[in-house]
Amino acid sequence: MKNFIGIDIPEYIEGYGKVIPFQGAYENPVIKKKNGVRESAVGPNENKVLESIDEALDKANIKDGMTVSFHHHLRNGDYVLNMVMERIAARGIKDITVAASSIFPVHAPLVEYIKEGIVTQIVASYISGPVAKAISEGLLNKPAIMQTHGGRGRAIESGDIHIDVAFVAAPAADNYGNINGLYGKSACGALGYAIADCQYADKVIAITDNIVPYPNCPIEISQIYVDYIVPVESIGDPEGIVSGTTKITKDPVGLKIAKMAAGVMKASGLIKNGMSFQTGAGGISLAVAQELKDIMIKEDIKGSFASGGITGYIVDMFREGLFEYLFDVQCFDLKAVESYSQTHKHQRMSASMYGNPHNKGAVVNNLDIVILGATEIDTNFNVNVTTGSDGAIMGGSGGHSDTAAGAKLTIIVSNLMKARLPLIKDKITTVNTPGETIDVLVTERGIAVNPRRQDLIEKLKATNLPVMSIEELKSISEKLTGKPKDIETEDNIVAVVEYRDGTVIDVIRKTK
Amino acid sequence: MKNFIGIDIPEYIEGYGKVIPFQGAYENPVIKKKNGVRESAVGPNENKVLESIDEALDKANIKDGMTVSFHHHLRNGDYVLNMVMERIAARGIKDITVAASSIFPVHAPLVEYIKEGIVTQIVASYISGPVAKAISEGLLNKPAIMQTHGGRGRAIESGDIHIDVAFVAAPAADNYGNINGLYGKSACGALGYAIADCQYADKVIAITDNIVPYPNCPIEISQIYVDYIVPVESIGDPEGIVSGTTKITKDPVGLKIAKMAAGVMKASGLIKNGMSFQTGAGGISLAVAQELKDIMIKEDIKGSFASGGITGYIVDMFREGLFEYLFDVQCFDLKAVESYSQTHKHQRMSASMYGNPHNKGAVVNNLDIVILGATEIDTNFNVNVTTGSDGAIMGGSGGHSDTAAGAKLTIIVSNLMKARLPLIKDKITTVNTPGETIDVLVTERGIAVNPRRQDLIEKLKATNLPVMSIEELKSISEKLTGKPKDIETEDNIVAVVEYRDGTVIDVIRKTK
Structure with a gap:
C-alpha cells in the first residue's frame, strides 16, 4: 500500500507487525489509552540502594525477550548502556529489545550483542556510528524502529513500547531515588527523555556516580518511580557528555x-x-x-x-x-x-x-x-x-x-x-x-x-x-x-520509520 | 466479618460494593495496576480557553452518573466547587459522585443537591460542616467514602475512583493550562492534592481568576494534562483560603x-x-x-x-x-x-x-x-x-x-x-x-x-x-x-472509612 506521501509500505512487516500507514501530519489515526503500569508498594524501612548492576538485574528478574530502556543525556560520553548490557550479556540472556532515546558511536559494543542474538531489536530516535552501520547492513534480527522524541514519549505512554526495565543515568541521586542531572562530575542538566521511561516501566533502576543526602532537590525524577539505585564509579566521560557540535559556523x-x-x-x-x-x-x-x-x-x-x-x-x-x-x-x-x-x-x-x-x-x-x-x-x-x-x-x-x-x-x-x-x-x-x-x-x-x-x-x-x-x-x-x-538497496527492511503519531512514514532497506 | 482490629464489617455494603477488610497497616492485600487513562490529542492552533463553566460542561459531555473531582487548597474560601455544582445542578443532571480531597463548611450548598439526588455519593479525606452533618443523618444516597490523603492518590491512580471530569482551582494559569498556586489574588501555594486528579481524569478543567502570559512558570500542573481553562471573576475568598487554625496554643x-x-x-x-x-x-x-x-x-x-x-x-x-x-x-x-x-x-x-x-x-x-x-x-x-x-x-x-x-x-x-x-x-x-x-x-x-x-x-x-x-x-x-x-446509632451505614491501602478499617452509621 502507499501511504499519504506516496511511499510504498508493506501492510505487515516481519518482526514489527501490522503497519498503520502515515495518513497526514495531523490525522492521528490511532489514539490509545495510556498504559496501565504495575504499582509496586515500597514501605518504610525498605532499602533501595543495591551493591551492583547484577543485583539490580536479579531484583528486576531480567530475562529473555525483555525490553530495557536508556536515555541519551550523556550523549557520546555515556557509560551506562554499555555497563548494563555487558552484565545482561554475561548472563547469556537473549532476545533483548534496547529502547534507547538515542544511540551514539560510544555504544559500539552493541554490535557484538546484535551479532550474538543478545539484542534483537532497537528502538531509538537517533542512531549514529557502528550500531547504525550494523543495522543498515541487516545484522539486527528485527527491523529497528526509528521514532521522534515526542513519538517515543507517546509510544511509551500508550504501551506501544512496554519497557520491562528502565535504566536511568543519574548525575545525582539520593538513597530513595530522587534524581536530577544538575550536580556531580557527570552533570548533564535536564533529563527530559528519561521521564516517560520512569513513569511507565515496570522496574526503574538508577545508575549513579553521585549519591547525595536525601532529599535530592530539585527533584526531576521522583522517588515514587524509582525501584533501585546502584552506585558505580562513573556513569560517563565528561568530555563526551558535552556535545562538540554546539558552535556557530564560521563558514x-x-x-x-x-x-x-x-x-x-x-x-x-x-x-x-x-x-x-x-x-x-x-x-x-x-x-x-x-x-x-x-x-x-x-x-x-x-x-x-x-x-x-x-x-x-x-x-x-x-x-x-x-x-x-x-x-x-x-x-x-x-x-x-x-x-x-x-x-x-x-x-x-x-x-x-x-x-x-x-x-x-x-x-x-x-x-x-x-x-x-x-x-x-x-x-x-x-x-x-x-x-x-x-x-x-x-x-x-x-x-x-x-x-x-x-x-x-x-x-x-x-x-x-x-x-x-x-x-x-x-x-x-x-x-x-x-x-x-x-x-x-x-x-x-x-x-x-x-x-x-x-x-x-x-x-x-x-x-x-x-x-x-x-x-x-x-x-x-x-x-x-x-x-x-x-x-540501490536490497529488499530486506532493516528499519521502520515511525511518524510521531506511531504511523509508518517510511522504511529503510538493507544497503548493498 | 471482623477486620484486623476486631471491628465488625459487612462483606458487602450497598452503594459501596464488596468490602476488603483491613488486614494490618503494612499488608497491602490488593495492589493494582495504575489506571490507563484516555489520551486526548490536542494539536497546534486549538484554543483551550472557554467562555464559561457551562461551555466546559458541554465540552466534557457531563452526564448522569459521572464522577467530578475537586481539591481543597482554597479551604473554607473555595468558590469553585459551589460554582461548578451550581451549573451541574441547573442542568437537571442526577447521580453525581463528588470526589473532593476535602469538604468544608463553605460547601453547604451540596446539602441541597444531596437531598435532590443530584449528588448521590461523596468521596473525601476530610468533611466538616453542614455536609458532614447531612451525611451523618443519612441523607446521602450511597455511603460516603472517607480516605486518607495518600489513599486518595492511590485510589485515583489505581482506578478505584475513576474521575470523569476534574476541576482545578487555579490561582494562576496560562491559556494552555500550565498552572501554579503562587500568584494572583487567590494564591494558595502548592497544589499537591490536585495532581492525581489531573493525571488520571478523562477531562481536566481549570477554573482561574488569573490568566497569565504563556508559559506560567514554575509549572506545577502541566499543559499536557489540562483540557480547558475557564476564566472567572474570583475562585475564592482570600480570608478563607488562609486557614485560621495555624496559631501556637496559648493554653x-x-x-x-x-x-x-x-x-x-x-x-x-x-x-x-x-x-x-x-x-x-x-x-x-x-x-x-x-x-x-x-x-x-x-x-x-x-x-x-x-x-x-x-x-x-x-x-x-x-x-x-x-x-x-x-x-x-x-x-x-x-x-x-x-x-x-x-x-x-x-x-x-x-x-x-x-x-x-x-x-x-x-x-x-x-x-x-x-x-x-x-x-x-x-x-x-x-x-x-x-x-x-x-x-x-x-x-x-x-x-x-x-x-x-x-x-x-x-x-x-x-x-x-x-x-x-x-x-x-x-x-x-x-x-x-x-x-x-x-x-x-x-x-x-x-x-x-x-x-x-x-x-x-x-x-x-x-x-x-x-x-x-x-x-x-x-x-x-x-x-x-x-x-x-x-x-447509639442506627444500623444504616452512612460512610465507609478506608485505610490508605483501600481496605475498610471502619464504617460510620447513621446518628440517632
Missing part, C-alpha cells in the same frame, strides 16, 4: 544562509513581542539564533520562550532578557546546566511535554519559529535527516518532525550541496518529516517556499530575498552536481 | 503537653543531624514544633526535611537552617506560599508522593517524627479524628494515617479531656488510624507508650517523664469524667 556560506533565514523570519511578521523560537545545535542553526538576537536587540523585542535542547547561545539570549523562559529537554553544554540549576524560568520538560502529539498539547504546539537542518529534501518538501546518501542510517528525526509539525514557521537551513551531492532530489532516500509541515527551505542560492504557504510567498515578494520554486532551486544544483543516481 | 495545658512531647522526642534519640519532622497545624502540634526548634538551636542540630501542609512556623525553622528542605503538599499561610515561590529547596509534592502506600516509596516513609492529634483513642492506640463523640462526622484522616504508618516515631498529643469528655475509651466511635502505627500518647496527666515499642519504654525510663500504661491514663481521666456512655 561564509553558512553565515549567508543564516542571514537569509533571518530575512524570512522578519518578513513573516513573527519576530515580535511574545515570540517563541527553537533552533538546533548545528552551526548554521546557531548562526540563525545569532541573527535573531541582533534583530531582537535592535528592535527591542522581548520573546516568550525558547525551547529544545538548550545551548549556551540560547542561555545568553535568555539572560539578556530576549526570552523570558526556557523549556529544556536536554542541556547541550555546561552553561545550560548552570542556568537550569539557577532559576525556575529555565524550565525542564519531558519528551512528552515537548512533542507527544497525543497529550493535551505539547510545547511544540506553541512554537512560532523553528530552524531545522536537512540531509535531503524532495520537491514536496519532505525531509530526510535519518539516512545518508549511501542509504545507511546516520541519524534520525529526534525532535525534527515534532517541532516542524508544531511551529507556525518551519525553516530548513542547508547548503544546496553537501559533499558534492545535491540537497534537493526528486526522490529522497528516507522521509522522516513530511513536507506538509515544512514551510521554507533556505539555501545559499535561493529560498523556496512550500506552495501551501501562499501567505508567506506574498510577504516575501515585498523583500529582495531570492525566492524561487523548489524545482528551480533543484535545477540550479543539478547544473553543478549532475543528477544523482538512485541508491 | 498552659497545651504548652505543658508540648513540652512533654519534646521530652519524648529527645529521649527517642531521633533529634539529631539529618532528622525529618512533620507536625499538624493545630495549636498543640505547633507548640511542639516550637519546642523542637529551641532544642535544635540549643544543640546545633541541622535537620534534613520537614513535610506536610507547611505553615509559617515551619518556614521559619527552614529559613533558620534547622531544616534544609521542605516537602509541601499544601501551604497553610502566605509565608509558606512566599517561601515556596522563592526556592526549590521548598519542594512541592503530590498527595501520592506524600503518602500513597502503593507507589515506590512515599515521603512519609522517610519521616523520623510526626506529631498528630486525636479526638478519641482506645487502649489499643487506635485513633479517631473522623467523628465526634456524638457519632457524627466532623473531620477525617487527611494525612493522619499516612504519616503515622510511615514515621519512625508517631506521637499523639492531646488533652486528656475534651469538652468534659474523655479522650481514652475502651471503644472509640470510629477508627481511622490503627494503633499499630501509633507509638506514644502524650497528655497533660501522663504519657502512654504502645507496648509494641518496648525499646522506647526502656529509653523513657531514663527520664523523669510520667510514663504509665494507657489503661492507667484512662482510669485517671474516668475518675474526672466518669465512664462515658456508648453512642
